[in-house]
Amino acid sequence: MSWFEDNGPEGDVVLSSRIRLARNFDDLPFPGIMDKDKANTSVKRCKNALLDNGNALSPNLEFVDLGKMDDISRQALVEKHLISPELAQDYEKGALILKDDNSISIMINEEDHIRIQCFSAGLDLEKTWDLADKVDDLLEENVSYAFDKELGYITACPTNIGSGMRVSVMMHLPVLVKTGNMKSVIDGITKLGVTARGIYGEGSQALGDIFQLSNQVTIGKPEIEIIENLNGLVKETLNAERTTRDALLKNSRVQVEDIVWRSYGLLTNARVLTSDEALKLLSDVRMGVNMGIIEVPLAVLDKLLIMIRPANLQLIYKSKLSPSERDCKRAEYVKSALSKTEV
Amino acid sequence: MSWFEDNGPEGDVVLSSRIRLARNFDDLPFPGIMDKDKANTSVKRCKNALLDNGNALSPNLEFVDLGKMDDISRQALVEKHLISPELAQDYEKGALILKDDNSISIMINEEDHIRIQCFSAGLDLEKTWDLADKVDDLLEENVSYAFDKELGYITACPTNIGSGMRVSVMMHLPVLVKTGNMKSVIDGITKLGVTARGIYGEGSQALGDIFQLSNQVTIGKPEIEIIENLNGLVKETLNAERTTRDALLKNSRVQVEDIVWRSYGLLTNARVLTSDEALKLLSDVRMGVNMGIIEVPLAVLDKLLIMIRPANLQLIYKSKLSPSERDCKRAEYVKSALSKTEV
Secondary structure, three states, X not given: OOXXXXXXXXXXXXXXXXXXXXXXXXXXXXXXXXXXXXXXXXXXXXXXXXXXXXXXXXXXXXXXXXXXXXXXXXXXXXXXXXXXXXXXXXXXOOEEEEEOOOOEEEEEOOOOOEEEEEEEEOOOHHHHHHHHHHHHHHHHHHOOEOEEOOOEEOOOOHHHOEOOEEEEXXXXXXXXXXXXXXXXXXXXXXXXOEEEEXXXXXXXXXXXXXXXXXXXXXXXXXXXXXXXXXXXXXXXXXXXXXXXXXXXXXXXXXXXXXXXXXXXXHHOOOOOOOHHHHHHHHHHHHHHHHOOOOOOOHHHHHHHHHHOOHHHHHHHOOOOOOHHHHHHHHHHHHHHHHHOOOO | OOHHHOOOOOOOOEEEEEEEEEEOEOOOOOHHHOOHHHHHHHHHHHHHHHOOOOOOOHHHEEEEOHHHOOHHHHHHHHHOOOOOHHHHHOOOOOEEEEEOOOOEEEEEOOOOOEEEEEEEEOOOHHXXXXXXXXXXXXXXXXXXXXXXXXXXXXXXXXXXXXXXXXXXXXXXXXHHHHOOOHHHHHHHHHHOOEEEEEOOOOHHHOHHHEEEEEEOOOOOOOHHHHHHHHHHHHHHHHHHHHHHHHHHHHHHHHHHHHHHHHHHHHHOOOOOOOHHHHHHHHHHHHHHHHOOOOOOOXXXXXXXXXXXXXXXXXXXXXXXXXXXXXXXXXXXXXXHHHHOOOO
């Protein structure tokens, strides 16, 4: 089972926590300018350090040869946030080491030689950081990182220099969006050094009402401070969403119930569903679950949020589908997934 | 059970047939200018002729005192087309004689002294005419009609002089509307002396895609010719609707299925439903039933088309409801009615 089928702490508002560390070897050119031989060296070093070394993690880690995959399978990894769109596009020199539950994903020869990504369900930055730190240590025991005492870890892009760390929290904020409060929340967050991006679509019009909050600055602060700063802002945003939910229930219960049940009715009956509409409707139902209006397991909804994306959908149906075929299959898949749960 | 809970001939397209005969006594002023005493005389004569005379119909006929009803009950009769909005408004001098299955409704002291209305499910003008003719005969045996050898039956408004007959057929034409063909159908019909009015809203934007086709001219033609003329045009329109349905199924089956099932999903899940939206959605589902896409008894849908109207809804819930309360109760009622049927 993947971590994203789990419901973590503060799961009513927080979908997932992610920590990414950018690392580079001190004796190889950055991936953007390295040749195939050096790229292979980089891949080999990572495999050695993590897979062939008999450490506690290695039995659950798998080496994924991106070059042997088809486009759809690579794209499916992007949709799960396990690799970047850039690595999916430019996979010749790259590789991936993946933990069986998808909670660790190490991209090799993306923008940097090594990008450690760790995920967990809900808001759990401490656990996520522990995991990322452990993987980082495992690597560091075996390889020599590019590191400067003044600057910290050296990265291909100067914005990542220092800790090389990006901390991200994926939040579901349907009521802040519906009540028109999201813009001011984003403005407030941005002033405090945190970006809020819609993960499906940008800004306050984000599809599925899902936003990724992450730190902007990586240099000049210890990791733990960056994490605590983000954690604090996530909790503030989370409280704002919950307070607004309560107020909405108090003042407009019937209207909210109507929105939630209509969306459920469409998801379980439509014969054609675009990805955008499905995200919107799933967001409404997820909101309904968390406001006590409808009972659907969150894990089912959270899995659907990923599985309805074009590439994952095609993997499920094991065939290349045109956009209009996908819209039909998506409707079929959603209907079937929801009909297995009791309402 | 009311006639409208029955599915009649050509029920996939034709909801109901109605024949109305306007008659007046030869010795009383028209209702618009008659005093209360004369109005009572008119009412008494009708009661005598139809109820107190021991004829075959009388056991099933009931005298309805409109003055003893509340506004909502009178309005509910209007929504069922059993009385006119004018009689509901100006009921002091008026009365109603009603058959238990609602297939005969005789308005007394509306615009004319007597308005015989007969209804049947589906397209069955012959049966409807037989019934109207029988009621007319029963009355004529006992009272003296205002009749002129040249002009025919004399009526308050000159547009009804002659046969005093209006033949109406209520048609459900969702696909002609959706494909944008309804306007040209209406234009063609109108040229041939037949009007097509939306029964909920006017013209080609009629809510529920329901249109009433009726003859414009009452004078100079024998009844049977008026009926046959309308019957012919109804059959042409009916064939146009069916042919367009077949073509739509052939070319856009998935899109039609999507429309039908989405509407069903909303009807069975919404918590707030306006009358307009409910009519639109019910029309889509009715279309789906008749195109073999979904199975819901037509009788359930046809009853809902009437019961969701404001006054009937308030009668069902036995209370005066504000518009927003009605929208909630309407959603509740529709959901419950549809959940009793298997899909």
